[in-house]
Amino acid sequence: MRGVESTSLTLGIETSCDETSVAVVEGGRKVLSNIIHSQVDLHQEFGGVVPELAARDHLERLPGLLDMALQKADVKPADLDLVAVTRGPGLVGCLLVGVGVGEGLAAAWSKPLTGVNHLWGHIYAAMLTRPDLEPPLLGLVVSGAHSDLVRMPEHGRFGVIGRTRDDAAGEAFDKAARMLGLGFPGGPALDHIARTGDPNRRPLPKPSLPGLEYSFSGLKTALLYRLRGMGESVTDQDRADLAAAFERSVVESLLEKLDLALEQQPVREVVVAGGVAANTLLRQRAAEIVAGRARLTMPPLELCTDNAAMIAAAAHFTSPSLPRPPWKVAGVAQRPRPDGGARPIAVDPSLGWEP
Numbered sequence: 616m617r618g619v620e621s622t623s624l625t626l627g628i629e630t631s632c633d634e635t636s637v638a639v640v641e642g643g644r645k646v647l648s649n650i651i652h653s654q655v656d657l658h659q660e661f662g663g664v665v666p667e668l669a670a671r672d673h674l675e676r677l678p679g680l681l682d683m684a685l686q687k688a689d690v691k692p693a694d695l696d697l698v699a700v701t702r703g704p705g706l707v708g709c710l711l712v713g714v715g716v717g718e719g720l721a722a723a724w725s726k727p728l729t730g731v732n733h734l735w736g737h738i739y740a741a742m743l744t745r746p747d748l749e750p751p752l753l754g755l756v757v758s759g760a761h762s763d764l765v766r767m768p769e770h771g772r773f774g775v776i777g778r779t780r781d782d783a784a785g786e787a788f789d790k791a792a793r794m795l796g797l798g799f800p801g802g803p804a805l806d807h808i809a810r811t812g813d814p815n816r817r818p819l820p821k822p823s824l825p826g827l828e829y830s831f832s833g834l835k836t837a838l839l840y841r842l843r844g845m846g847e848s849v850t851d852q853d854r855a856d857l858a859a860a861f862e863r864s865v866v867e868s869l870l871e872k873l874d875l876a877l878e879q880q881p882v883r884e885v886v887v888a889g890g891v892a893a894n895t896l897l898r899q900r901a902a903e904i905v906a907g908r909a910r911l912t913m914p915p916l917e918l919c920t921d922n923a924a925m926i927a928a929a930a931h932f933t934s935p936s937l938p939r940p941p942w943k944v945a946g947v948a949q950r951p952r953p954d955g956g957a958r959p960i961a962v963d964p965s966l967g968w969e970p
């Protein structure tokens with residue numbers, strides 16, 4: 616665990632898209648609080664996330680959520696060792712709000728501050744789920760904007776081995792849900808009606824690209840044409856059947872590549888995370904496919920979708936600004952922090968897997 620004190624306290628702040636969240640995590644593993652406010656109601660009437668509204672709402676909600684997170688964790692600002700905030704990828708206005716608030720708090724409390732890669736956070740949600748989970752691991756991160764297969768040889772190092780050529784899995788679910796008239800947010804709604812559908816009644820093609828690449832745009836077009844062909848006669852059962860077929864095609868495609876990656880380079884730990892990892896069929900099928908070959912960790916639903924605990928966990932294991940022993944040993948004079956206190960964080964809306 617890189618010599619970091621296991622009792623160190625990290626405050627996490629997450630505002631990259633439409634969830635505002637503040638969390639306190641102890642030792643990178645134990646969630647003391649993880650307060651999440653979803654903006655679903657705010658964006659529902661627009662059928663998608665409106666960036667300006669999202670950013671303003673983050674700013675309005677953060678102070679209250681911060682109080683709640685500290686109170687629930689029974690922690691005072693003085694007890695904290697590190698403030699961690701998502702610096703990308705995400706919506707630029709939303710990221711700026713979180714980073715601005717993080718910088719203000721770190722300066723006011725004289726605490727070190729670190730910027731965290733949101734994608735790393737999704738993987739680190741698994742560390743919160745299983746106390747003994749350590750890299751090396753193979754990860755599949757499936758969210759609204761990403762479908763990435765990554766190898767993580769050690770803390771803070773990620774190599775992308777597969778990604779999507781076009782839509783991300785979550786984006787595909789959201790668009791399919793809109794076509795099926797299920798509204799926003801689409802992924803959970805599609806998951807819900809797929810449970811009453813039969814994927815064999817109106818099957819859709821399973822995307823199949825060579826190697827470890829994904830593509831979901833053809834599947835989306837196939838659904839569109841299928842619906843057009845059915846005209847006005849689409850019943851609720853048809854919708855459920857098509858949802859189930861679409862879900863099966865996405866899930867089997869995601870797992871086919873995970874299976875291939877595992878075969879190409881066996882590894883003992885597999886993590887499937889990100890918002891789409893909340894999907895019922897994906898959870899069930901991932902367990903079946905990985906069984907007997909590696910240990911699979913899928914975070915519980917509240918740690919799959921965006922949250923600040925995963926950001927705090929990622930910061931704990933990877934931040935260069937976290938104070939380390941001997942600075943915290945009683946009686947030893949505190950040396951100045953390496954970064955001299957709060958340092959500006961570079962917001963990057965299109966950050967990949969780099970630090």
Ligand code: KG4
Nearest residue numbers: 758759785802803806890891893894920921
């Ligand atoms: O990780 P996340 O909360 O935000 C991003 O970082 O993008 O992922 C959000 C995505 C959305 O596309 C949402 O529709 C999808 O995750 N999602 C689901 C389910 N729950 C959330 N997709 C399928 N089934 C679900 N149960």
Ligand code: ZN
Nearest residue numbers: 758890920921
């Ligand atoms: Zn996310």
